[in-house]
Amino acid sequence: MRRSADGEFFHVDRAVDRIRTEAGDGYSALMEEELLLAVEELADCSVVAAQDRGRTVPAAIVTLRREATAEDLLRRANTALDRAGQPRLALLEIAPTPEAIPLGPTGKVLKRRLRKKYAALEEYRPADPKAVAVTAAVGHGSTEALA
Numbered sequence: 001m002r003r004s005a006d007g008e009f010f011h012v013d014r015a016v017d018r019i020r021t022e023a024g025d026g027y028s029a030l031m032e033e034e035l036l037l038a039v040e041e042l043a044d045c046s047v048v049a050a051q052d053r054g055r056t057v058p059a060a061i062v063t064l065r066r067e068a069t070a071e072d073l074l075r076r077a078n079t080a081l082d083r084a085g086q087p088r089l090a091l092l093e094i095a096p097t098p099e100a101i102p103l104g105p106t107g108k109v110l111k112r113r114l115r116k117k118y119a120a121l122e123e124y125r126p127a128d129p130k131a132v133a134v135t136a137a138v139g140h141g142s143t144e145a146l147a
Contacts, residue, residue: 019049019058026058026087038080041068046109050118057090059118063098070094070133091121094131
C-alpha cells in the first residue's frame with residue numbers, strides 16, 4: 001500500500017515484488033509503469049530485487065522499440081524513478097530478444113527467475129556486456145568489469 005499526499009491509499013504491488021533497499025522501499029509494478037511512461041524507447045520492462053554484496057537493489061531487464069544505449073536508458077530511467085520517489089536502478093539490461101524475458105504459460109513474467117538471475121550482481125556476467133549498464137555503487141563500478 002502507498003499513501004498519497006491527499007491521504008488516499010493505493011495498492012501498488014504484491015508483497016513478494018516489493019524491493020526493500022537502503023534508500024527505501026520500491027514497488028516493481030509502480031517502477032515499471034514509471035519507466036514505460038518516461039522512457040519512450042522501452043517496449044516493455046520488468047523490475048526485480050537483485051543482490052549486490054548483500055544489499056538489495058533494483059534491477060531491470062527491458063525490451064526496446066528503437067535503438068538506445070544501456071547507459072543512456074539507465075540514466076533516464078533513474079531520473080524518472082527519482083521524480084516518482086522510487087529507488088534508483090542499480091542495473092539495467094537490454095534483452096537481446098523479447099523471448100529472453102522468462103514467461104509462464106499465462107504470459108506473465110516469471111520474476112522469480114529474474115531474481116535468481118540477478119542474485120549476485122558482483123558475479124553477474126551478461127552474454128553481451130554492452131547491453132548492460134550499472135550504477136557506480138554496484139559491485140563492478142562500470143560496465144567494463146562486466147566483460
